Amino acid sequence: MFSQASNRQLMAEGFGDTPLGIYLGVDLALHSVNFKLDKRWLRRLQCGEITEEYVRQAAATQINVIAETTIVMKAVKPAGRLS
Numbered sequence: 029m030f031s032q033a034s035n036r037q038l039m040a041e042g043f044g045d046t047p048l049g050i051y052l053g054v055d056l057a058l059h060s061v062n063f064k065l066d067k068r069w070l071r072r073l074q075c076g077e078i079t080e081e082y083v084r085q086a087a088a089t090q091i092n093v094i095a096e097t098t099i100v101m102k103a104v105k106p107a108g109r110l111s
Contacts, residue, residue, distance in 0.1 A: 029045075029048050030048055030049040030052075030054050030101070031049055031055065031056060031057055031058065032049040032050055032054075032055040032104070033055075033104075034049075035048075035049045035050045036050070055103065055104040056101040056103060057101065057102050057103075057104050058099070058101055059100040059101055059102045060098075060100045061097065061098070061099050061100075062098045063087070063096070063097055063098075064094070064095050064097075065083065065093065065094060066095040067095070069083060069086070069093050
């Protein structure tokens with residue numbers, strides 16, 4: 029959404045996604061995404077009651093599986109620009 033490289037690629041491929049990075053003059057690159065499981069799901073995973081694949085499927089289809097999501101993005105600046 030805020031990655032100008034991704035915005036340009038999607039535009040070139042004909043996708044209708046809104047190129048907010050280009051519209052707003054913002055360029056952010058996704059650095060990492062981490063999920064913290066709800067304690068009940070974590071306990072079940074740790075004791076071997078469920079698998080990681082089961083947790084991934086549950087997270088995609090149920091609520092209260094993921095307790096916290098941390099997304100780290102980095103600003104992409106043109107060469108030579110410090111601020």
